[in-house]
Amino acid sequence: MLSPMCQYCATDGMPDDWHMVHLGSRAVGGVGIVFTEAVHCEPRGRITNYCLGLWNDHQRDSFARIAKFIKAQGAVAAIQIGHAGRKASTMRPWEGSQSLPVEQGGWEVIGPSALAFAKGFPTPSAMDAAAIDAVTESMAASARRAREAGFQIIEIHAAHGYLLHQFMSPLSNQRNDRYGGSFDNRIRFLMETIDAVRAEWPKELPLFVRLSLSDHVDGGWDLAQSIELCRRLKASGDVDLIDCSSGGNDPRQSMKIHPGYQVPYAETIRREAQIPTAAVGLIHSADMAEQILANGQADLVVLGRTLMSKPYWPLDASRSLRADTRWPIQYERSNIF
Numbered sequence: 001m002l003s004p005m006c007q008y009c010a011t012d013g014m015p016d017d018w019h020m021v022h023l024g025s026r027a028v029g030g031v032g033i034v035f036t037e038a039v040h041c042e043p044r045g046r047i048t049n050y051c052l053g054l055w056n057d058h059q060r061d062s063f064a065r066i067a068k069f070i071k072a073q074g075a076v077a078a079i080q081i082g083h084a085g086r087k088a089s090t091m092r093p094w095e096g097s098q099s100l101p102v103e104q105g106g107w108e109v110i111g112p113s114a115l116a117f118a119k120g121f122p123t124p125s126a127m128d129a130a131a132i133d134a135v136t137e138s139m140a141a142s143a144r145r146a147r148e149a150g151f152q153i154i155e156i157h158a159a160h161g162y163l164l165h166q167f168m169s170p171l172s173n174q175r176n177d178r179y180g181g182s183f184d185n186r187i188r189f190l191m192e193t194i195d196a197v198r199a200e201w202p203k204e205l206p207l208f209v210r211l212s213l214s215d216h217v218d219g220g221w222d223l224a225q226s227i228e229l230c231r232r233l234k235a236s237g238d239v240d241l242i243d244c245s246s247g248g249n250d251p252r253q254s255m256k257i258h259p260g261y262q263v264p265y266a267e268t269i270r271r272e273a274q275i276p277t278a279a280v281g282l283i284h285s286a287d288m289a290e291q292i293l294a295n296g297q298a299d300l301v302v303l304g305r306t307l308m309s310k311p312y313w314p315l316d317a318s319r320s321l322r323a324d325t326r327w328p329i330q331y332e333r334s335n336i337f
């Protein structure tokens, strides 16, 4: 599976030729599930002014062209939807990733509590119940448009310190209403979002949730809470797979990064919550990918940066594992090695 990866080059949330070629070439390269980057449900939910959105039908129609091409290559077209909350309104990575002030084209950000992500980031306005409902509804509306555009899998982005994760973690959520405090209250926004998205997303199509399994900061969201959440997601019958990532909600995080660093999370959730999982994070060899699946550590192997630099990686990996490899007919004569 191609991991969702922001390209930071959309105009008014619209996918364009770059997105078509970027996603389309991974489908040509043999990726099984081609995921869009995070697609935001409302303009102020974007990380940057150049992130994708699905709050109107023009965006839907541009996505439809891309989904159609992906499917024509025999791949599955998948979309990640989300809201950046207090981490919205930033500059692009190649512009420094700092917060983008309102006077330079940024906007007021929202979050669970009036707590900034980090020094130099704006203090979000704490959302009231009506604001929470409005985001839930816009996520559901994006899900409906995603379906109309022809996507076959939807993923709710509840990781990396974005809005839903901000509500889950006690580090960013210090509310004392029904959306804060206890574990049940902190996961309520996510549970309501899943319900609302599922109501728009056909029962026969998969719904994934991407989680940060740990904040990697004492007193934050952690693996024990993730296990309990995933047991409930499994019991709900609404969620088909947990895409297991980590971190992103607190700059104090300390995590060791090495090949396959998040695979143990996928393995633990799969075992403890009895729900299918995806493993992501520095997976770059065919042997390693195969090992993760064969050892039952995860149900899906997900690649991000490896596929960015090597769009034909799946076809090469498949050949190196001596699997039945089918190059696109147009490229068949490339198979000379």
Ligand SMILES: Cc1cc2nc3c(=O)[nH]c(=O)nc-3n(C[C@H](O)[C@H](O)[C@H](O)COP(=O)(O)O)c2cc1C
Binding pocket: 003, 004, 005, 006, 007, 037, 038, 080, 157, 159, 160, 210, 245, 280, 281, 282, 283, 302, 303, 304, 305, 306
């Ligand atoms: C440029 C870039 C953009 C990313 N954008 C997203 C995103 O939109 N949604 C998301 O869930 N993760 C995003 N990620 C995280 C990746 O999906 C992936 O989880 C991470 O890079 C680790 O996998 P890798 O080592 O295979 O790249 C992004 C990562 C990179 C490098």
